[in-house]
Amino acid sequence: MTGVASKILVAVDGSENSVRAFERALSLAKGTGAQVTAVLVIETPPTVYVESQKLLYQLLQNFRKESAKVLDRYEEIAEKQGMKVESAVMEGDPASHIIAYAEKGGFDMIVMGSRGLGKFKGIVLGSTSRKVLQNAKCPVLIVK
Template identity: 40%
Template sequence: MSMLKIVVPVDGSEPANRALDQALNVAEGKKDAEVTLLYVSPSPVYFPYYSMVGPSLNEDAKEVEEREGNQMLDDLVAKRSAKTNVKFVKRHLYGIVAQQICDYANDTKTDLIVMGNRGMGAFGQMMLGSVSNKVLHLANCPVLIVK
């Protein structure tokens, strides 16, 4: 039997933390499991304000985002790895969040995506759609949404 690969998109929110706990519950009973913590930063190109004020702010914003995103990933692994024998992988990507999650899952032949459901409210979901809803419809593997 091959390794069980689970991707957990994280953003520091409580729903994402609950999703990570659930992913670890699924992985814990498996002999060979890997949980990838995936943090996706929206590319600066998606922030019109950054492009209006110039590339130096883009670089500064990207450096801050890179540092903070990597620190969050490191903290999550440090907090959870002592309590489990599951192998962790950390990835920090840039781009359209739902698309990056699905592309990564497809590229790595992920078995399961476990993610939190963020309650945006009916109007926000109707106008914007939630990341979890987009992933649910775009992913080529099973998606577990944790409330």
């Protein structure tokens, strides 16, 4: 299909920006009949900085529970609009996983926020969106 996105991947991290990106992905899908998949990547803490394996495991378990709740919120937004979305959770470096998942799944477009949960408010583009924009093979829509 040329010019029409049939598979849209939207990257979500719980931030307001990514909610706007998600809503934009839904409206694009409505116009094109595309399938929307929301992907959330749990940023695993660097193991070298965590002294105890037990603590690391507990941290991860909490992240996993939390991410399931976060994804539920996006699914609810979609349901309210009468839409059904797929979702996927991964663990590791967000940008690498988003790019690889989009390539493997044959996605036509990645939609994401310009900023996420990062603390430095001054910058225009966060490191995840910058990396995806730079390295993804498919079109990337950055939602402000």
